[in-house]
Amino acid sequence: MNSLEKAKRKPTHITHIRVRYGETDRMGVLHHSVYPLYFEEARTDLLRKSKMSYKELEDSGIILPLRDLAITYYHPGYYDDILAVRVTLEEIRGVRLIFSYEVTNENKDKVAVATTTLIFTDAGTFKPIRPPADIVRLMLEIGNGE
Numbered sequence: 001m002n003s004l005e006k007a008k009r010k011p012t013h014i015t016h017i018r019v020r021y022g023e024t025d026r027m028g029v030l031h032h033s034v035y036p037l038y039f040e041e042a043r044t045d046l047l048r049k050s051k052m053s054y055k056e057l058e059d060s061g062i063i064l065p066l067r068d069l070a071i072t073y074y075h076p077g078y079y080d081d082i083l084a085v086r087v088t089l090e091e092i093r094g095v096r097l098i099f100s101y102e103v104t105n106e107n108k109d110k111v112a113v114a115t116t117t118l119i120f121t122d123a124g125t126f127k128p129i130r131p132p133a134d135i136v137r138l139m140l141e142i143g144n145g146e
Contacts, residue, residue, distance in 0.1 A: 030077035
């Protein structure tokens with residue numbers, strides 16, 4: 001793969017999550033409020049692949065609060081389903097990190113899609129900051145893993 005092809009690849013990761021009983025309603029359907037937790041798990045797994053975990057990022061004085069979350073639901077997730085949560089780092093724009101998500105079940109049915117925007121923030125002042133170049137480089141160099 002040449003350097004241009006590598007630069008066009010967006011960092012992507014798939015996390016598999018089994019729907020637990022306590023995450024469902026009386027009908028055994030995954031509750032809508034649980035999806036953001038699944039997105040967070042997939043996102044932290046992706047960032048862990050950058051050789052800098054969320055914890056290390058926070059220990060360095062940078063936090064990533066959520067600014068926006070948009071979810072569209074297509075098909076129910078059910079108790080004991082194993083869902084694949086694909087997260088992609090779409091872009092780093094200024095102080096913003098934009099991620100997309102696609103959740104599918106074992107039959108490859110699209111369960112939900114979402115986007116989140118996080119803001120690079122100074123942990124001491126809680127003010128937005130431009131991310132250090134080395135952190136951006138680590139995030140953009142995350143290899144694709146399925």
